[in-house]
Amino acid sequence: MKTIPTFGQGTFRLKGQIVIDSVKAGLDVGYRLIDTAQIYGNEAEVGQAIAESGIARTDLFLTTKIWTDNLAQDKLIASLKDSLTKLRTDHVDLALIHWPSPDNAVPVAEFMGALAEAKAQGLTRLIGVSNFTTGLLQQAIDAVGAAAIATNQIELHPYLQNRKVAEFARSHGIPITSYMTLAYGKALQDPVIQQIAQRHGATPAQVTLAWALQLGYAVIPSSTKRANLESNLRAQALRLTDEEMARIAGLDRGERLVDPEGLAPVWN
Ligand SMILES: NC(=O)c1ccc[n+]([C@@H]2O[C@H](COP(=O)([O-])OP(=O)(O)OC[C@H]3O[C@@H](n4cnc5c(N)ncnc54)[C@H](OP(=O)(O)O)[C@@H]3O)[C@@H](O)[C@H]2O)c1
Numbered sequence: 001m002k003t004i005p006t007f008g009q010g011t012f013r014l015k016g017q018i019v020i021d022s023v024k025a026g027l028d029v030g031y032r033l034i035d036t037a038q039i040y041g042n043e044a045e046v047g048q049a050i051a052e053s054g055i056a057r058t059d060l061f062l063t064t065k066i067w068t069d070n071l072a073q074d075k076l077i078a079s080l081k082d083s084l085t086k087l088r089t090d091h092v093d094l095a096l097i098h099w100p101s102p103d104n105a106v107p108v109a110e111f112m113g114a115l116a117e118a119k120a121q122g123l124t125r126l127i128g129v130s131n132f133t134t135g136l137l138q139q140a141i142d143a144v145g146a147a148a149i150a151t152n153q154i155e156l157h158p159y160l161q162n163r164k165v166a167e168f169a170r171s172h173g174i175p176i177t178s179y180m181t182l183a184y185g186k187a188l189q190d191p192v193i194q195q196i197a198q199r200h201g202a203t204p205a206q207v208t209l210a211w212a213l214q215l216g217y218a219v220i221p222s223s224t225k226r227a228n229l230e231s232n233l234r235a236q237a238l239r240l241t242d243e244e245m246a247r248i249a250g251l252d253r254g255e256r257l258v259d260p261e262g263l264a265p266v267w268n
Contacts, residue, residue: 004094004126004151004175005061006213007236008033009229010222012179015042018224023049025226030233035220036087037065037098038079043086051088062087063220065098065130065153066115068263071106076114080123095124096153097140099131099263108136112143119148126150130179131258133268134168146172153177156217158187158208158248159255164268166217177218180257182208192251196244202235209235211248 009026011019011034019042023034027050036046043064050060064087070079080095095118097111115127129140130153137152152169156162156178166176187193188204197207205221209232212219223229240248256267 004218005033006218008035008220010220011036019045020049022224026229027053029230033061035063038067043083047086047088061093063094064092065096068099071101071111073110073114077118080118092124094126096128096130100136100265108139109143112140116144133265149174151175151177155180155258157181157183158251159183159253161252178212181212181219192247205232206235206238210238
């Protein structure tokens with residue numbers, strides 16, 4: 001069974017030619033995991049960029065996310081097939097539930113069951129969840145078992161370290177994917193991170209990504225710039241000291257950047 005690569009490329013907010021150029025540049029500099037979602041409205045462009053890159057499908061890891069409108073048992077698989085058409089592939093590597101069903105309109109057991117069925121049909125290699133709290137994660141575990149959940153993709157950066165969810169997932173052997181690891185660029189202005197970066201002759205983005213990787217999280221930073229995509233990848237070679245890790249741990253202030261009304265669950 002494939003496991004999730006620890007370094008991938010995000011595509012949130014990127015549309016049209018911008019996402020095509022970003023994905024092509026990412027693939028060119030060495031990214032092999034592309035993270036998209038039905039709601040991003042860019043699956044077709046991601047599919048186009050991959051096709052134009054000439055990279056073999058077997059060398060790539062594609063993640064998409066099922067939007068909340070498509071969680072019902074009679075919609076989930078059809079929506080995933082639609083995503084596959086746009087992405088120009090017969091399977092994704094990872095299909096995630098993007099957000100839990102608002103007001104629990106579709107029970108967790110129903111959409112996790114449909115997602116497991118999609119996997120059984122070969123439409124995705126792995127399944128997982130995103131934006132799940134400990135309570136929701138427990139319900140997902142009850143539905144399909146912890147071993148079937150390849151990741152919980154959550155907002156996690158120096159200002160929102162999400163330790164309760166991360167610890168709960170770890171105790172069940174479920175890997176965490178950190179989204180917005182750079183706090184959408186905000187962490188790069190942080191004096192502590194800048195100081196550590198200077199010490200290593202690294203960029204603040206590399207330090208932030210290295211911090212998350214060193215905690216055992218997968219990361220999927222996005223960039224519209226080839227130079228940033230390329231330098232971010234090099235975070236994998238950076239090793240922070242225990243003291244530097246502790247200083248970044250001290251930056252947590254519970255600052256959540258993604259909290260959409262009507263969609264977000266009651267957070268831990
Ligand atoms: N599951 C979910 O609900 C969810 C929610 C949000 C995001 N995500 C996923 O997570 C991915 C990452 O999150 P994100 O894209 O919102 O935020 P992010 O990766 O934390 O930050 C991206 C921002 O940082 C800048 N940046 C990147 N590398 C840089 C560098 N080396 N130097 C300076 N600036 C740099 C980019 O600007 P430039 O373009 O100028 O480089 C961009 O503005 C998304 O693309 C998406 O795939 C998932």
